[in-house]
Every structure is written in structure tokens, then in C-alpha cells.
Amino acid sequence: MFLMDSFEMQHRLSFYRPVWFFFVVAIVIQSANATDELNEEKFQQLHQSLQTSADEPWRQIPWEISLLNAQNSAAKSQKPIFIWAMDGHPLGCT
Amino acid sequence: MLDRESTFADAEIIKTLQTKFVSVAIDQAYQRRQKDTEGDFYRGIAKDSPRGDGSNGGTTQGLYIATPDGKYLGYTNHRSPERIKKFIAESLAKFKPTNVDSIKPEKIDRRYHPVLPKGGLVVRVQARVLDGYEPTDNKWQKIFQSSLSRDNLWLTNKEHESIVNGVIPAKVQRRVARFHLVDNTRGEPPMWRDDEIKSINMKLENGKLTGNASLSTRDGSRTFDCDFYGYVKTSDGMITRFDVIALGKFFGEGTYTKNAPKGKFPLGISFTLADGKDVADPIPPQASRGWLDGYLKN
Numbered sequence: 001m002f003l004m005d006s007f008e009m010q011h012r013l014s015f016y017r018p019v020w021f022f023f024v025v026a027i028v029i030q031s032a033n034a035t036d037e038l039n040e041e042k043f044q045q046l047h048q049s050l051q052t053s054a055d056e057p058w059r060q061i062p063w064e065i066s067l068l069n070a071q072n073s074a075a076k077s078q079k080p081i082f083i084w085a086m087d088g089h090p091l092g093c094t
Numbered sequence: 095m096l097d098r099e100s101t102f103a104d105a106e107i108i109k110t111l112q113t114k115f116v117s118v119a120i121d122q123a124y125q126r127r128q129k130d131t132e133g134d135f136y137r138g139i140a141k142d143s144p145r146g147d148g149s150n151g152g153t154t155q156g157l158y159i160a161t162p163d164g165k166y167l168g169y170t171n172h173r174s175p176e177r178i179k180k181f182i183a184e185s186l187a188k189f190k191p192t193n194v195d196s197i198k199p200e201k202i203d204r205r206y207h208p209v210l211p212k213g214g215l216v217v218r219v220q221a222r223v224l225d226g227y228e229p230t231d232n233k234w235q236k237i238f239q240s241s242l243s244r245d246n247l248w249l250t251n252k253e254h255e256s257i258v259n260g261v262i263p264a265k266v267q268r269r270v271a272r273f274h275l276v277d278n279t280r281g282e283p284p285m286w287r288d289d290e291i292k293s294i295n296m297k298l299e300n301g302k303l304t305g306n307a308s309l310s311t312r313d314g315s316r317t318f319d320c321d322f323y324g325y326v327k328t329s330d331g332m333i334t335r336f337d338v339i340a341l342g343k344f345f346g347e348g349t350y351t352k353n354a355p356k357g358k359f360p361l362g363i364s365f366t367l368a369d370g371k372d373v374a375d376p377i378p379p380q381a382s383r384g385w386l387d388g389y390l391k392n
Contacts, residue, residue: 078192083159
């Protein structure tokens with residue numbers, strides 16, 4: 001069995017310190033990239049999750065997006081007009 | 095957005111609007127300014143509401159109920175479903191069905207009727223803050239924190255052709271950066287100025303789109319650094335698939351997008367070719383409001 005004395009061990013560790021430091025930094029950087037990287041798997045999952053579902057309740061209302069078209073429909077059906085008026089289009093902005 | 099997830103998620107309100115009304119959603123920043131038939135019709139209703147017709151330059155946003163010939167019946171700017179139900183019931187009680195003529199658009203203010211350039215494309219843009227919010231029990235804050243925003247990206251025919259030929263034009267890249275790499279999940283966002291684009295690079299190779307972008311205000315109060323990843327497929331000279339993601343770290347907020355997460359937070363933005371099936375597909379991009387030429391110039 002090979003045994004190093006204390007001095008030799010300290011000498012060897014200090015000799016390898018830059019190598020160990022580089023190795024540890026490389027692992028940290030690699031794992032950080034693995035977390036943030038936009039890869040195929042993450043793309044598929046994220047793209048799917050960033051789509052509006054057809055089942056959203058507000059989409060069950062037959063919205064018009066032209067006020068005059070709404071007036072024409074209301075005149076034909078003799079119904080009142082419900083106007084959702086926002087800053088920025090309520091169906092298409094924000 | 096808040097209304098989509100609260101007022102218009104209530105089953106009773108949905109049923110009432112489906113059966114007893116013709117419902118219309120508008121960006122009133124157009125109608126209150128339009129010097130045309132539609133603008134006159136809108137202001138004629140709004141003038142009798144507490145908001146007025148917007149001639150003082152202020153917003154007229156809210157919910158209105160009117161007769162088909164444009165007589166004001168009611169207004170509210172509340173979101174609580176119970177308040178909305180009361181508002182609907184009171185307005186309906188004043189309504190008497192009568193024969194009314196359809197109004198023809200005799201005058202059209204072109205500035206406020208932007209039209210997608212012939213041969214152009216609509217790409218749906220949707221964004222969500224993916225993490226970073228403080229936990230909350232407030233139901234309105236919860237809606238904001240999980241909200242999925244919506245907007246449309248417009249491409250011209252020439253840009254469409256260029257992408258089919260494998261090149262994302264610089265103008266398109268800058269338009270995407272300035273007007274669509276924004277956090278619009280809590281309200282109308284500040285867009286980026288041209289000199290706030292530090293870099294943008296979108297590369298298309300064999301149908302795969304990759305790249306990155308870096309944006310920052312001069313004082314660093316708002317920043318976004320992101321990567322792009324996705325697919326653009328073409329067939330017979332047409333784009334048939336445009337599925338792209340921008341994912342990165344956003345920092346900061348705007349006047350109407352307060353309460354962003356503290357520090358840098360992950361923001362995901364999807365770009366998807368519109369198929370014309372969504373009622374929102376014809377809605378012009380938010381950044382083109384009254385300024386389509388300026389929007390397309392970038």
C-alpha cells in the first residue's frame with residue numbers, strides 16, 4: 001500500500017488545484033446551460049403550453065370584432081348590443 | 095385579459111351573452127378617434143355614459159349595452175361577475191325590441207381600419223411569465239400571474255416570400271424585437287425603441303429557426319435577453335408551419351404592466367401561424383394602432 005506523507009499530499013493537491021478548479025467550474029457551467037438551454041424537448045413542451053385552449057370559456061361567446069357588423073346582426077335579430085371596449089383589443093392584445 | 099379569465103368565464107354571463115345579445119369586443123382607442131360611420135355610432139352610445147365620448151382625450155373603456163339603433167342602455171367598468179349580472183339585468187329591463195335598419199359604412203376612416211397587406215401572413219404571438227412571482231391569495235393577482243397574453247405579428251407578401259426562400263428579413267427581425275418581445279401579460283406593454291435593440295439574430299437552416307436577441311432601455315430599467323428555437327416549413331411557395339419559441343430572462347415593467355416579478359424572470363413567447371379559425375386572427379397588431387406603416391417599416 002502506497003502512503004503519502006503529509007507534505008507530499010499537500011504538494012500534490014496544490015499542484016492539481018488549478019485542474020480541479022477548472023473541472024468544477026466546467027461542471028457548474030454545463031449544468032447551468034442544461035437548465036436554460038432551449039432544446040427540442042423544452043421547445044415542444046413550452047410551445048404547447050403557450051397556446052390558447054379552444055375550451056376557454058370566453059371563447060364560447062360568439063364575439064364580433066366590428067361594431068357595425070354587430071349593429072347589423074343586432075338589427076336583424078332585434079337584440080341589444082353588448083360592447084366590451086378596452087384600451088388594447090380585449091381579444092387580441094394583452 | 096383579466097376580464098377573459100373572470101367576467102367572461104362565468105357560465106351564467108356566457109349563457110346570457112350567447113342567447114340575449116349580439117356581443118362585440120373592440121379596442122376603443124380606435125372607435126373614439128374614428129372620423130367615420132362606426133366612430134359616430136360608438137361615440138353616440140358612449141356620450142350618454144359616465145365616460146363620455148372621449149372627446150376630452152380620455153379613455154372610454156368599459157362595458158356598454160345599447161339598442162341596435164345606438165341608444166345607450168347601460169355602462170359599467172366593474173369586473174365582478176355579480177356586478178356584471180346586475181348591470182345586464184338592469185339594461186335588459188330597459189330594452190324593447192323594435193325594427194331597426196342596418197347601418198352601412200358610408201364613411202371609413204382608413205387610418206383606423208388597418209388591413210393585412212395582400213399576400214401577407216398573420217402569426218399569433220402569445221406570452222406567459224413562467225416563474226418568479228411571489229405567492230398570493232389575491233384572486234385577481236393570481237389571474238395576472240398565470241395569464242397568457244395575445245397579439246398578432248403581421249408579415250408582408252415580400253417578407254413571406256423571403257422567409258420561404260430561407261431568409262428572415264432584417265426588418266422582420268427588428269419588428270419581432272421591438273413589438274413582440276414584450277411582457278404584455280399584465281396589460282398594455284411599453285414597446286422597445288429601435289436603439290434599444292442591442293442585438294437580434296434569427297437564422298433559418300433546413301426549416302429550423304434558431305437565434306437570440308438582447309434588448310435594453312438606456313437606463314437598464316427594462317431588459318430582455320432570449321433565445322429563439324422552432325420550425326418554419328414551406329410548401330408550394332407558402333409558409334405552412336411557423337412554430338417558434340422565444341425564451342429568456344425579462345427584467346422590469348411598464349406603466350400599465352406593474353407588479354412584475356422582482357429581478358429577472360423567465361418569459362416564454364410563442365409564435366404560431368394563424369389558421370383563420372380564431373376570432374382574433376384579423377385583429378391588427380397592438381403596435382400598429384394608428385401607425386401601420388410605422389409598424390411594417392421596422
